[in-house]
Amino acid sequence: MCGIVGGITKNNITPLLVDGLKRLEYRGYDSAGLVVLTSKNILQRVRAAGKVVNLENSISPEVNGMIGIAHTRWATHGKPTIKNAHPHICNNNVGVVHNGIIENFLALKTQQQAQGYHFTSDTDTEVIAHGIHQALKNCDTLLQAVQQAVTLFQGAYGIGAISPKNPGHIIATRSGSPLVIGLSDKGNFIASDQMALLDITKKFIFLEEGDIADITLDSVTIFDKNGKQVEREIKISKLKSGQVSKGEYTHYMQKEIFEQPQAIRDTLESRISKNKVLTSAFGHNAKTIFQNTEHIQIIACGTSYNAGLVAKYWLEDIAKIPTHIEVASEYRYRNPIILDNTLFITISQSGETADTLEALKAVKKRNKNIHSLTICNSAESSLTRESELTFLTHAGPEIGVASTKAFTTQLVSLALLSVAIGRCHNQVSEQQEAVIVDGFNQLPNLIAKALEQEDQIIKLAKTFKDKFNALFLGRGAMHAIAMEGALKLKEISYIHAEAYPAGELKHGPIALIDKDTPVIAIAPNDELLDKLKSNLQEVKSRGSQMIVFEDETSNVMPMDGMDIIPITHNLGRITAPIIFTIPLQLLSYHIALIKGTDVDQPRNLAKSVTVE
Ligand code: F6R
Numbered sequence: 001m002c003g004i005v006g007g008i009t010k011n012n013i014t015p016l017l018v019d020g021l022k023r024l025e026y027r028g029y030d031s032a033g034l035v036v037l038t039s040k041n042i043l044q045r046v047r048a049a050g051k052v053v054n055l056e057n058s059i060s061p062e063v064n065g066m067i068g069i070a071h072t073r074w075a076t077h078g079k080p081t082i083k084n085a086h087p088h089i090c091n092n093n094v095g096v097v098h099n100g101i102i103e104n105f106l107a108l109k110t111q112q113q114a115q116g117y118h119f120t121s122d123t124d125t126e127v128i129a130h131g132i133h134q135a136l137k138n139c140d141t142l143l144q145a146v147q148q149a150v151t152l153f154q155g156a157y158g159i160g161a162i163s164p165k166n167p168g169h170i171i172a173t174r175s176g177s178p179l180v181i182g183l184s185d186k187g188n189f190i191a192s193d194q195m196a197l198l199d200i201t202k203k204f205i206f207l208e209e210g211d212i213a214d215i216t217l218d219s220v221t222i223f224d225k226n227g228k229q230v231e232r233e234i235k236i237s238k239l240k241s242g243q244v245s246k247g248e249y250t251h252y253m254q255k256e257i258f259e260q261p262q263a264i265r266d267t268l269e270s271r272i273s274k275n276k277v278l279t280s281a282f283g284h285n286a287k288t289i290f291q292n293t294e295h296i297q298i299i300a301c302g303t304s305y306n307a308g309l310v311a312k313y314w315l316e317d318i319a320k321i322p323t324h325i326e327v328a329s330e331y332r333y334r335n336p337i338i339l340d341n342t343l344f345i346t347i348s349q350s351g352e353t354a355d356t357l358e359a360l361k362a363v364k365k366r367n368k369n370i371h372s373l374t375i376c377n378s379a380e381s382s383l384t385r386e387s388e389l390t391f392l393t394h395a396g397p398e399i400g401v402a403s404t405k406a407f408t409t410q411l412v413s414l415a416l417l418s419v420a421i422g423r424c425h426n427q428v429s430e431q432q433e434a435v436i437v438d439g440f441n442q443l444p445n446l447i448a449k450a451l452e453q454e455d456q457i458i459k460l461a462k463t464f465k466d467k468f469n470a471l472f473l474g475r476g477a478m479h480a481i482a483m484e485g486a487l488k489l490k491e492i493s494y495i496h497a498e499a500y501p502a503g504e505l506k507h508g509p510i511a512l513i514d515k516d517t518p519v520i521a522i523a524p525n526d527e528l529l530d531k532l533k534s535n536l537q538e539v540k541s542r543g544s545q546m547i548v549f550e551d552e553t554s555n556v557m558p559m560d561g562m563d564i565i566p567i568t569h570n571l572g573r574i575t576a577p578i579i580f581t582i583p584l585q586l587l588s589y590h591i592a593l594i595k596g597t598d599v600d601q602p603r604n605l606a607k608s609v610t611v612e
Pocket residue numbers: 301302303304305347348349350351352353356401402403404487491607608609
């Protein structure tokens with residue numbers, strides 16, 4: 001999604017802006033731009049379609065000033081062209097960058113055109129530049145103009161604005177889109193994501209909904225949505241700048257796949273002790289909330305949704321609580337029946353996914369007698385702020401657009417949750433809990449062992465070079481893992497992939513099977529293994545190429561055109577979905593490498609989807 005960086009320093013800001021934009025590249029974007037206020041008090045802008053490096057190559061020596069704002073744009077309104085790239089400028093007097101969507105932009109555009117404003121782009125953002133410009137006519141300061149203009153905007157925004165009329169000030173505001181302020185000896189900064197500024201500072205202020213900040217070289221003054229001056233806490237980020245580099249790996253995705261043993265260790269740390277899951281790890285009042293929980297509703301998107309699908313099996317199986325799950329973008333636009341004593345769980349890597357966040361807000365308005373928990377990888381995010389309980393997945397920064405370690409740490413967190421709630425409902429005996437906790441402790445080594453299959457998987461990946469379709473099969477919770485495998489393949493290799501519960505194949509999709517459609521099956525040694533083996537026979541007899549990832553004890557019968565890869569052995573109902581995810585991630589990664597796609601920033605995708 002779009003990214004914002006801005007700042008005011010004692011030296012030329014341009015290199016810092018470019019560097020910040022590069023750090024935001026992982027979010028996904030298709031054009032970039034920046035504007036600085038020069039020593040002659042002129043707005044100097046440069047924009048480019050495509051990568052930040054194109055922008056960098058277009059910067060001339062005149063683009064030099066101590067104050068500036070910059071942007072990476074992920075197109076929503078208008079194509080990814082130079083004219084639509086941010087910053088947008090009105091009459092050489094106001095420059096703005098914007099994340100989010102102004103929903104009433106058409107109405108505002110008509111009004112502004114009637115006032116004589118000329119539009120040079122197809123974006124919704126341009127109405128912000130004109131709106132601030134109009135307000136500035138009657139205001140002494142840019143701050144006042146922004147305070148006045150934002151009352152016009154409906155939708156979501158994170159905005160940075162500068163003006164020659166009020167040099168030395170950046171005005172930043174947010175509503176529905178994240179924005180942080182970075183404080184340092186070099187000056188003060190803004191960004192849509194703290195990652196952009198980690199090389200400059202670790203000191204951040206996270207703006208709250210509706211806040212407007214007036215930022216100068218040596219001061220930050222914040223006003224809340226009612227215009228009242230407020231103090232916001234300064235937080236010290238624990239993220240390290242090195243955590244966002246590729247190190248010895250070729251791609252972030254590859255690094256993140258191999259980081260999973262450590263990410264899971266970190267997620268388990270301080271959450272289990274002496275054969276027990278610590279309920280208090282979910283929050284000081286979690287025990288009471290869990291004891292009173294009668295229903296669970298999970299809401300998430302994409303990979304996080306797939307994690308929730310697995311959790312439904314665990315929560316019903318282990319905790320015996322009726323659990324529903326739905327994608328957030330659907331849930332938020334219908335009128336669901338929300339029963340009292342529902343625990344509403346959101347799952348999100350970024351904590352900023354607009355659909356998930358808005359669904360949570362809507363639910364909280366509709367029924368006051370529910371509790372909310374977020375399983376999130378970002379401590380200072382909109383979802384953690386909006387939720388009563390937060391459980392952080394300690395995956396560390398995930399930069400590759402295709403989610404990997406966030407998914408497996410979400411699964412670990414949801415498994416811990418299932419045990420914690422199960423115990424609060426007397427559904428989990430001490431003995432059962434000890435067995436499950438032992439499984440948690442084995443996870444890092446089991447994952448390391450699964451990663452050892454990489455060479456075999458590379459050989460298999462080569463057979464996908466010319467394929468256009470693939471089918472993933474699993475049963476029970478493994479269907480959700482098959483869905484995650486199919487999603488990964490689609491995202492980074494652009495091969496069309498579908499996942500089916502293996503027993504459903506004969507009800508239609510089996511018609512798709514031919515020698516050009518590889519079928520990937522997951523075969524843990526569980527109560528559904530025999531049924532799955534019959535399903536595999538049905539597929540094989542239709543002549544497809546098959547890859548089976550099995551538990552060493554599953555003993556799937558070898559057949560012509562079938563590759564069987566044993567992953568490890570005697571996995572339990574919690575460990576199996578987590579471990580079988582690993583070969584699917586590796587398979588997608590190596591297929592993408594062979595196809596030569598942009599693995600870390602696949603086309604059309606964004607890391608953090610902050611628009612609907
Ligand atoms: C898939 C992927 C996306 C995200 C989805 C939700 O690899 O990354 O499907 O899972 O956009 O994002 P979060 O988890 O940040 O809410």
